[in-house]
Amino acid sequence: MTDPRYPIGKFTPPADYTADLRASFVRDIAAAPAALRAAVEGLTSEQRLTPYRDGGWTVAQVVHHVADSHMHAYARMKFAATEEVPTIKAYNEGIWANFPDAADADVDPSLRLIESLHARWARFLGELPQADYGRGLMHPERGPMTIDRMVALYAWHGRHHAAHITELRKLKGW
Numbered sequence: 001m002t003d004p005r006y007p008i009g010k011f012t013p014p015a016d017y018t019a020d021l022r023a024s025f026v027r028d029i030a031a032a033p034a035a036l037r038a039a040v041e042g043l044t045s046e047q048r049l050t051p052y053r054d055g056g057w058t059v060a061q062v063v064h065h066v067a068d069s070h071m072h073a074y075a076r077m078k079f080a081a082t083e084e085v086p087t088i089k090a091y092n093e094g095i096w097a098n099f100p101d102a103a104d105a106d107v108d109p110s111l112r113l114i115e116s117l118h119a120r121w122a123r124f125l126g127e128l129p130q131a132d133y134g135r136g137l138m139h140p141e142r143g144p145m146t147i148d149r150m151v152a153l154y155a156w157h158g159r160h161h162a163a164h165i166t167e168l169r170k171l172k173g174w
Contacts, residue, residue: 022130036162062161070117073157
């Protein structure tokens with residue numbers, strides 16, 4: 001790993017989306033809660049308050065961020081599936097990560113939220129008609145996005161943040 005900001009590499013969207021590829025992304029989304037829980041298993045409060053890199057968020061902030069981010073993503077996908085190219089609301093991740101609830105070393109509430117959310121999300125995506133993956137939304141900062149692209153992005157996002165923690169554990173010998 002050369003860049004600790006991107007332990008699994010930067011997100012690269014697929015050139016084409018197939019039913020098999022979509023299903024693999026949905027499996028990644030379904031698996032993310034267990035991977036994140038395993039990544040923090042056994043860490044002390046002090047370890048959870050350790051930044052995963054110089055200038056980066058703490059382990060706890062990473063977990064709380066995943067809960068915040070994935071709640072937004074789930075809602076955004078449902079808006080895209082039920083409305084005609086809705087414009088979604090952006091939020092400032094950095095500000096959210098510095099609220100007291102996101103700085104708390106106790107990550108269990110966020111892990112439970114992620115587990116419940118991902119169970120619903122994976123079911124929603126698993127039952128979404130394949131044609132609906134092409135439905136879109138307008139992100140005010142990133143422009144137009146499809147459900148396909150968002151599913152690929154958030155499959156990567158869960159793995160990306162779990163790797164932040166597992167790479168820190170390797171580095172620190174935890």
